[in-house]
Amino acid sequence: MTVSLDQLRRCHFAVDLGAARTRVYVKGAGLVVDQPSAAAVNTRTGALMAVGEFAEQMTGRTPSYIRVVRPVSGGTVVDIEMAQRMLRHLLGDPLRRSLRRKPRLRAAACTPHDADPLAQRAAIETLVGLGARRVELVDTLVAAAVGCGLPVEQPEASMIMVCGAAATQIAVLSLGNIVTAERVPVGGEAVDRAIVQHLRHEHALMLPSQSVRPLQVALSGNGLSPNGPASTEIQGRDVATGLARSVRIDTAAVRLAIQTPLTGVLDGIGKVLRDCPPDLVADLADRGIMMVGGSALLPGFDQMLRQATGMPVHIAERPDICAVQGLGAMLEGRIRPLNLDTLAA
Structure with a gap:
């Protein structure tokens, strides 16, 4: 594990930013916060207008002096002060x-596998x-693997893929540690951008603001799989006239547009398997890959x-909540590591 379980059991709360x-998990209370990582700020006064769901709804719908920031x-905090203000309001x-009444308050947090010291x-x-x-x-890969019930502490291979908004992390774990891992800068946002660009170039249509998930609108039914609907209707703004317009799009073309960013994920899986010892790869042939993260729900992604x-x-x-659930399991002491005692000479 990234940190010892004894140290984690002393923590009072855990945060998955x-x-x-x-998401925030409080020891003894469970998951208490699950909100979008967004905050609306008044640029004239610096005052915080909204956080979480309400700030997310304000995206693209605010006057010029109100800005929605992330x-x-x-998985890396890029604005420490704003992250602190957002968390204070989300916690209440x-x-x-x-929490402040706890003696020597301790916290745990998820970090991406390749996070640098600054992150x-x-x-x-x-x-x-x-x-x-x-x-x-705690490494996000380890926390997510624990949260979805993989036997990471056993001497056998477990392969996990954390599908995030900005990146996808892939790893093989054994004996409570990461054997090999890869981070691919392709996530749900890249897939959304591919759909937006396809609609703009092929249909001269601009979708509403980023708060509307174009992925959920354009892909219905079986989504990426060929068995999905042949076409679907979507509404947006005409690029030339600026008027509202609805068009019927071919979902096969949308699937093709999505395949381009997702090939990076397949390359990442191949690299992890090539770097993995053969004995562990043999385990994976039967156990397979466990997908976690919000983008794992992309329709038909698992079939692809x-x-x-x-x-x-x-x-x-x-x-979507496997990582914070894994942190919570470590805080509550529900994980029992495999004890490997050093043999006497």
């Missing part, structure tokens, strides 16, 4: 006061600003991976 959503990008005064420092400073005296960092790799592909029961 994602590019799309922020203090987290790709009663919960923050109860790790930003996560630590964000939680220190909330009153934490000590912050433990199944056809491309020839391996079983599974989606976790609650893929």
